[in-house]
Amino acid sequence: MFTALFGSVEVGVIYAIMALGVYLSFRILDFPDLTVDGSFVTGGATAAVLIVSGVSPVLATAAGLGAGFLAGCMTGILNTKGKINPILSGILMMIALYSINLRIMDKPNIPLLAEETLMTQITSWWQGLGIDSLMEGLLSSVGLGNFIPATWGIFGVMLVLTFVIKKLVDLFLKTEIGLSLRAVGDNTGMVRSFSANTDWLKVLGLGIANALVALSGALVAQYNGFSDVGMGIGMIVIGLASVIIGEAVIGNATIVRATLAVLIGAILYRLIVTLALRVEFLETGDMKLITAIIVIFALVVPKLVDKQKAKSRKKKRAEQLGAASANGGNQVAAAKSDL
Amino acid sequence: MEGTRLLQLNQIYKVFYEGTPDEKIALNQLNLQLNAGDFVTVIGSNGAGKSTLMNIISGNIFPDHGHVVINGTNMSSMPEHKRAKRIGRVFQNPLAGTAPTMTIEENLALAYNRTKPRTLQFGVTKKRRDFFREQLEILHLGLEDRLQAKVGLLSGGERQALSLLMATFTKPDILLLDEHTAALDPARADLITKLTKEIVEKFQLTTLMVTHNMQQALDLGNRLIMMDKGQIIFEANEQEKMALTVEKLLSEFQRIRGEALSSDRALLV
Numbered sequence: 001m002f003t004a005l006f007g008s009v010e011v012g013v014i015y016a017i018m019a020l021g022v023y024l025s026f027r028i029l030d031f032p033d034l035t036v037d038g039s040f041v042t043g044g045a046t047a048a049v050l051i052v053s054g055v056s057p058v059l060a061t062a063a064g065l066g067a068g069f070l071a072g073c074m075t076g077i078l079n080t081k082g083k084i085n086p087i088l089s090g091i092l093m094m095i096a097l098y099s100i101n102l103r104i105m106d107k108p109n110i111p112l113l114a115e116e117t118l119m120t121q122i123t124s125w126w127q128g129l130g131i132d133s134l135m136e137g138l139l140s141s142v143g144l145g146n147f148i149p150a151t152w153g154i155f156g157v158m159l160v161l162t163f164v165i166k167k168l169v170d171l172f173l174k175t176e177i178g179l180s181l182r183a184v185g186d187n188t189g190m191v192r193s194f195s196a197n198t199d200w201l202k203v204l205g206l207g208i209a210n211a212l213v214a215l216s217g218a219l220v221a222q223y224n225g226f227s228d229v230g231m232g233i234g235m236i237v238i239g240l241a242s243v244i245i246g247e248a249v250i251g252n253a254t255i256v257r258a259t260l261a262v263l264i265g266a267i268l269y270r271l272i273v274t275l276a277l278r279v280e281f282l283e284t285g286d287m288k289l290i291t292a293i294i295v296i297f298a299l300v301v302p303k304l305v306d307k308q309k310a311k312s313r314k315k316k317r318a319e320q321l322g323a324a325s326a327n328g329g330n331q332v333a334a335a336k337s338d339l
Numbered sequence: 340m341e342g343t344r345l346l347q348l349n350q351i352y353k354v355f356y357e358g359t360p361d362e363k364i365a366l367n368q369l370n371l372q373l374n375a376g377d378f379v380t381v382i383g384s385n386g387a388g389k390s391t392l393m394n395i396i397s398g399n400i401f402p403d404h405g406h407v408v409i410n411g412t413n414m415s416s417m418p419e420h421k422r423a424k425r426i427g428r429v430f431q432n433p434l435a436g437t438a439p440t441m442t443i444e445e446n447l448a449l450a451y452n453r454t455k456p457r458t459l460q461f462g463v464t465k466k467r468r469d470f471f472r473e474q475l476e477i478l479h480l481g482l483e484d485r486l487q488a489k490v491g492l493l494s495g496g497e498r499q500a501l502s503l504l505m506a507t508f509t510k511p512d513i514l515l516l517d518e519h520t521a522a523l524d525p526a527r528a529d530l531i532t533k534l535t536k537e538i539v540e541k542f543q544l545t546t547l548m549v550t551h552n553m554q555q556a557l558d559l560g561n562r563l564i565m566m567d568k569g570q571i572i573f574e575a576n577e578q579e580k581m582a583l584t585v586e587k588l589l590s591e592f593q594r595i596r597g598e599a600l601s602s603d604r605a606l607l608v
Contacts, residue, residue, distance in 0.1 A: 176458050176459070183449050186439060187434075187437065192419050193419070196449075196457065
């Protein structure tokens, strides 16, 4: 059980980078970008092909990020220059990327288990540090000997990487370009009247968003030990689930808080799915259905709660008013001098 | 600067829904010149082409024929975001001029970049914050103490005052005011009118203001034009304008057009 939960947190941290990308397009640019399903695979495919052909894993991962950036830019160009509606631009790019990803990989699946990847590099570097045996001793001494994961290295390094990216996104959104990017999602007409080229800002924003998604895809491929042409299906919904769950739990009052919410949402999402899959009658194939249901819940429940709160508040108010009039209050409003 | 021609509209012609039964000539061979320091108020009935005029100057839409020349540069086919380096604009809707989920200082930082290319340096720095605070004091609304407040929390009047400041504090060549007090209650509208007067004088801005309020059109500015059916049908210079009253304007319209000024929204007071 613990191993399963630890695994889901570990994966959640890697997927959090993808969720940050979805946050950028969905929340900051107000652009529901379906490219994500394709660009996630593009990142994995590019990295896998390069790793197999002997390129260093770091460079291969960076190339995956670059490929995702180009894919996002294309969606932006379809939308702004081709005047195609946002959802349709994303769908078109997603479908186009399916074929492009197959071309990149030349086959539907590339195994990476025998290759040197970022993950194997991290693991071997980490083992040299001896922190795992330290943690093992620590956990054993408090009687948790059964709950020892194979390594803390991947979790630790990915957590640091994800936080660095979150911080970079926070800082970027405070720069002059970042501010105008946020304003594009908020009030396009206004930012244009302040001499910002909204078309290119959208292209840039979608490029960055999909670069993060593809980076996440490249890391996931190396983590799982393979890149598969179908591994991006439903990715946009997972990203949305992370954003929405995070916002429901943490809130989104400031950018710093909203990006933190996305990270935590991504991890929470993985935990929820892991727990849900332990229910007897559910199978692995049900995962997409579970995801859809989680998103629906996360979207509907907060609204119902708000409505209920407002209702009971109004009721209380009405009762108070009723009590006041029962106390001999007349129907004539008090004159100002009486108050 | 005095006497330089800042805005020149030559033979502007614009048709909407061309070739359909709804075809409408929005602007018909319109000519207009604004000299530096001019403050021109524009009145006219519904559909006279006032908003089209604003949109053509700002580059939101392009004329079918004719030229828009701003400070000596022909900008007829230049897109809106490039022209915006020369133009400040306040919209009728208080929601249109600001970004609601961003803070007051972030909105001002966006406006601050109107004349400069945007880079990767921080939009709000200590130095700029001091500058923003100083500028906000012009409004006398206490906004200088709420720099970190989200603009979505401000009232309509406060948002419009902020929009006005954002459009002007970087000293545009031309300021376009598009019925910017029409969506406010009378008290707020008066406040914005007063601020408009102060700010235009302070920054010495060349201004074109569309309004439905005839009294406002008479109170503000040094020139007045009246539009109807895509043309300027009446123009008053500084001296003529001083002698004008709302009644005279209405009878002038009737004399020229042979019909009463038809506007359900024109305010006669």
